[in-house]
Amino acid sequence: MSMSPRPPIPSFIPESAPFTAEQRTWLNGLFAGLFGLQDSITPLPAADAAKLFGGLFDGAAPAAAEPEDDGAPWHDPAMPLADRMKLADGRPMPRRLMAAMAQQDCGQCGYNCKDYADALFAKSEDRLNLCVPGGKETSRMLKQLYQEFQSAAVAPAAAPAEPKPASTAAAPGRSRDNPVYATFFSRHRLNKPGSEKETWHIEIDLAGTALDYVVGDSFGVFPANDPDLVAAVLTALDAPSDLPIGDRTLREVLTDGVSLSPAPDMLFQLFSYLTGGQRKQKAKQLAAGEDPDGDAVTLDVLAALHKFPGLRPDPEAFIEALDPLQPRVYSISSSLKGNPGRVSLTVDAVRYEIDDRRRLGVCSTFLGGRVSPGDKIRVYVQKAQHFALPDDPSKPIIMIGPGTGIAPFRAFLQERQAINAPGRNWLFFGHQRSDYDFFYRDELVAMREAGHLTRLTLAWSRDGNEKIYVQHRMREVGRDLWTWLNEGAHVYVCGDALRMAKDVETALTDIVAEHGRLAPADAARFVAELKANDRYQADVY
Numbered sequence: 001m002s003m004s005p006r007p008p009i010p011s012f013i014p015e016s017a018p019f020t021a022e023q024r025t026w027l028n029g030l031f032a033g034l035f036g037l038q039d040s041i042t043p044l045p046a047a048d049a050a051k052l053f054g055g056l057f058d059g060a061a062p063a064a065a066e067p068e069d070d071g072a073p074w075h076d077p078a079m080p081l082a083d084r085m086k087l088a089d090g091r092p093m094p095r096r097l098m099a100a101m102a103q104q105d106c107g108q109c110g111y112n113c114k115d116y117a118d119a120l121f122a123k124s125e126d127r128l129n130l131c132v133p134g135g136k137e138t139s140r141m142l143k144q145l146y147q148e149f150q151s152a153a154v155a156p157a158a159a160p161a162e163p164k165p166a167s168t169a170a171a172p173g174r175s176r177d178n179p180v181y182a183t184f185f186s187r188h189r190l191n192k193p194g195s196e197k198e199t200w201h202i203e204i205d206l207a208g209t210a211l212d213y214v215v216g217d218s219f220g221v222f223p224a225n226d227p228d229l230v231a232a233v234l235t236a237l238d239a240p241s242d243l244p245i246g247d248r249t250l251r252e253v254l255t256d257g258v259s260l261s262p263a264p265d266m267l268f269q270l271f272s273y274l275t276g277g278q279r280k281q282k283a284k285q286l287a288a289g290e291d292p293d294g295d296a297v298t299l300d301v302l303a304a305l306h307k308f309p310g311l312r313p314d315p316e317a318f319i320e321a322l323d324p325l326q327p328r329v330y331s332i333s334s335s336l337k338g339n340p341g342r343v344s345l346t347v348d349a350v351r352y353e354i355d356d357r358r359r360l361g362v363c364s365t366f367l368g369g370r371v372s373p374g375d376k377i378r379v380y381v382q383k384a385q386h387f388a389l390p391d392d393p394s395k396p397i398i399m400i401g402p403g404t405g406i407a408p409f410r411a412f413l414q415e416r417q418a419i420n421a422p423g424r425n426w427l428f429f430g431h432q433r434s435d436y437d438f439f440y441r442d443e444l445v446a447m448r449e450a451g452h453l454t455r456l457t458l459a460w461s462r463d464g465n466e467k468i469y470v471q472h473r474m475r476e477v478g479r480d481l482w483t484w485l486n487e488g489a490h491v492y493v494c495g496d497a498l499r500m501a502k503d504v505e506t507a508l509t510d511i512v513a514e515h516g517r518l519a520p521a522d523a524a525r526f527v528a529e530l531k532a533n534d535r536y537q538a539d540v541y
């Protein structure tokens with residue numbers, strides 16, 4: 001593959017403008033061309049520009065934007081909600097709804113973001129709190145937009161007909177709306193004693209579920225809340241645990257029916273009805289998303305009860321005011337071909353402290369501690385969209401997965417080993433310390449020795465004084481990466497969406513520019529083309 005080097009493009013788009021580096025580069029090129037500053041600028045073909053900007057600029061000039069199908073290019077998890085909403089301002093309502101969602105197509109709500117937005121607009125979906133990564137901030141914005149189009153009586157007919165959840169609700173275990181029971185089989189810790197992290201290898205037995213999956217898919221798990229937290233909430237409520245709520249008890253509903261994490265606005269609204277004076281005012285402010293005491297982000301349900309002691313809300317009204325407990329998804333870290341009848345996950349347990357109280361990530365600590373071998377858990381397979389091995393097993397692959405980002409790559413390696421895929425495999429793995437955090441060390445070393453893992457490049461961020469991350473290692477071996485790319489390699493990145501994935505993309509673009517001798521705009525275009533051709537795929541969270 002070769003592209004002729006070009007002079008650098010002048011910058012029209014400030015660094016602070018809310019575009020990705022890729023979008024900014026393309027826009028600078030476009031404006032340079034439009035203003036005649038750079039004869040050599042060739043705008044991307046319309047289809048490529050549409051992919052880069054989701055159709056916003058229609059491959060020509062901003063004036064050609066198609067308001068009905070703009071693709072929401074600002075829908076970027078790393079962009080603050082306020083900026084996303086600003087960019088979506090004036091767009092059709094489904095696009096504004098989509099801009100409020102926090103992470104593109106993570107799948108946890110059971111839809112793609114566009115389908116969730118369309119479903120809300122068509123009123124075939126009325127749950128405004130399904131976006132797990134967006135949490136309260138997103139559900140608040142969705143509520144505001146919902147009220148806006150309700151009161152404006154915008155014709156829902158403008159939305160596409162019958163938006164469907166990403167997976168078929170009818171098929172058992174293929175959607176969050178129709179989970180099945182599988183058997184928790186085992187867990188073992190992947191970090192050695194002394195590590196600052198707590199990451200678990202989890203095995204789940206699929207016997208009796210009729211479930212299967214392909215590598216690249218994710219696995220949805222319905223967790224249960226920590227019983228100690230449930231007990232503390234019952235105490236603060238001063239309500240009997242066996243109080244009937246529908247056909248269940250209060251304890252049961254608190255255990256697996258409702259989220260006890262961020263206290264929802266509705267709870268504060270309920271509190272505002274039950275109290276007076278300054279406390280009423282505070283509860284109202286909190287319900288409106290304000291932060292009168294500067295502690296709003298620390299208020300889970302128990303902390304909210306403690307903040308308004310003695311209110312004793314009616315338990316049924318209390319439960320009504322809480323959000324439903326949502327499933328969480330995890331990248332599958334096994335191949336059925338290497339691990340028949342089972343699925344494995346690689347789960348980082350979220351535990352932290354606020355105000356001297358241990359807070360627990362509900363699902364990661366459920367899998368990493370509360371569930372026992374033999375227990376039945378509610379699960380489903382979340383089909384991957386654009387995250388899969390190349391169809392051609394002879395293609396080389398480059399996998400970049402620090403931390404839990406290794407999960408799908410363990411699955412890829414198992415799969416390619418099981419089918420004797422001739423394609424070369426290169427893994428970049430990194431974590432804090434080589435002695436404690438080298439996940440799947442024996443397996444990877446064995447695969448390396450057997451020649452199945454062609455290259456294993458490691459980055460330890462806390463072994464020395466200097467932080468070494470995967471992207472630093474990528475830059476060191478940039479020439480080889482460029483060679484692999486020219487030989488048709490597919491590139492994958494998995495793990496942290498907010499920082500790592502962006503830094504890896506920047507490193508890749510710089511490598512392409514340096515070793516391909518391309519101008520930055522062309523390097524960005526090269527990477528955009530890799531993405532458009534499904535040769536650069538991400539599974540980030």
Ligand SMILES: Cc1cc2nc3c(=O)[nH]c(=O)nc-3n(C[C@H](O)[C@H](O)[C@H](O)COP(=O)(O)OP(=O)(O)OC[C@H]3O[C@@H](n4cnc5c(N)ncnc54)[C@H](O)[C@@H]3O)c2cc1C
Pocket residue numbers: 106107108218261328329330331332346347348349350351352353360361362363364365404405407539540541
């Ligand atoms: C497609 C996809 C694949 C994924 N794959 C994996 C995977 O392979 N492995 C994996 O471990 N996870 C993975 N995740 C993340 C996973 O779905 C959950 O989000 C994660 O396990 C946390 O869920 P939880 O229920 O334990 O925590 P929650 O109860 O949801 O709590 C997490 C929240 O706690 C808060 N929080 C966390 N730490 C702190 C802190 N120090 N201080 C203050 N607040 C804090 C943050 O608000 C955070 O959002 C994936 C996510 C997606 C979308």
Ligand SMILES: NC(=O)c1ccc[n+]([C@@H]2O[C@H](COP(=O)([O-])OP(=O)(O)OC[C@H]3O[C@@H](n4cnc5c(N)ncnc54)[C@H](OP(=O)(O)O)[C@@H]3O)[C@@H](O)[C@H]2O)c1
Pocket residue numbers: 197348350361402403404405430431432460461462467469470471495496497499500501503504541
């Ligand atoms: N939604 C959730 O609640 C949830 C749950 C689990 C994990 N996560 C997030 O998911 C991500 C994965 O967590 P994890 O446990 O797998 O590992 P991680 O925290 O991402 O750490 C893995 C390695 O990546 C390094 N790293 C930090 N910043 C980086 C960057 N900009 N570029 C490249 N590498 C970088 C870390 O180094 P240092 O730490 O030494 O800097 C560490 O060596 C994290 O962002 C984590 O916060 C979120």
